[in-house]
Amino acid sequence: MDKMKVLIVDDDEIIAGLAKIILDNMFDNEYIFKIKTAANGEEGYKLSLDFKPDLVLTDIQMPGKNGIEMVRAIRQHSPEIKTIYMSGEWSKFQTPLQEEHTMHQAYFLKKPFAISELKQLLCEA
Template structure:
């Protein structure tokens, strides 16, 4: 299973990679530090799984998902902080409702 990690913090990506070492099935094919990098990599690498942070500089995680064209990989949100603005949650609901099969939060 090809996985892509999207997080703006290098240390957070490293930590996730380290944790994923215990899961040989998951093969990390790339890392992205922001949404634009991620969109490009998703297009190139066609990952099956996306480890996605929500709060990122530039586009946030939800905006990234909205701007994806074609196949959307499975998404696991890796957001740890609770300071997600409330306006995001309604958007999240909208994305989940409009595309239920793609999400496993």
């Protein structure tokens, strides 16, 4: 079985690291994910060009290119990319997130989130 490639993008190293640990140990230690991390939207976009992830797990609010802008740029090359957006503050991004959900079936996690919530979205994505 091919490993699902996941790109985790978050300017908070602790959250990115925890998300990676969760994915690495999610399904009875069967390593079904190949994971790369990036610290911001610009780095995530550049990394996606070579890595070609199946799914992007991204924070929205980051310095420079935010998560929504980054995913839109990635979609220029990979229109079918699956996305899970994370944020503690949804109100500023409600309209573009609704568009993402409608047009691309994007998923959302409200920070802080439970491991079970992340697992459920990964199974759905």
